[in-house]
Amino acid sequence: MSNDWLVQTGLVLFVENYDACVAFYRNVLELPLIKDQGDIIILGFGAGYLMIEPGGTARAQKSRVDNPAILRFNVADVDAVAGKLRALGVAVDVQANPWGITGLFHDPDGNPCQLRNHFDSTFAPKA
Numbered sequence: 001m002s003n004d005w006l007v008q009t010g011l012v013l014f015v016e017n018y019d020a021c022v023a024f025y026r027n028v029l030e031l032p033l034i035k036d037q038g039d040i041i042i043l044g045f046g047a048g049y050l051m052i053e054p055g056g057t058a059r060a061q062k063s064r065v066d067n068p069a070i071l072r073f074n075v076a077d078v079d080a081v082a083g084k085l086r087a088l089g090v091a092v093d094v095q096a097n098p099w100g101i102t103g104l105f106h107d108p109d110g111n112p113c114q115l116r117n118h119f120d121s122t123f124a125p126k127a
Helices: 018-028 078-087
Strands: 010-015 033-036 041-045 048-054 071-075 093-097 100-106 112-117
Touching: 010 018, 010 041, 018 041, 018 048, 071 078, 078 093, 078 100, 078 112
Parallel strands: 010 048, 071 112
Antiparallel strands: 033 041, 041 048, 093 100, 100 112
16 A cells, blocks of 8 residues: 555544643643644644643553553754753653663653654664
């Protein structure tokens, strides 16, 4: 199947603490607003979108069993972005992996988010 049917990709994130999660993604992560419908908000997420809606369940830090997905943010420098997030009160656990540097953090509902050095191994430009 070719992908000529695909116009745009997106993620829908159901949250319990709607206002806190919207503030986190808008004000802390600075995702651009696409549309605010009052009880649903759509934010830019790279070439796609992140739609935040009520109806989820909050936990302090969701495990892979609780939430088998991670919102990944590829960045040029994990350490620099982690420092900015820490300055805003976000706990970030930076780790060096064989395949790249990552920084794990959680939104107000406990959904896992992760920074990744975009230019490490997998996404590195071919020499």
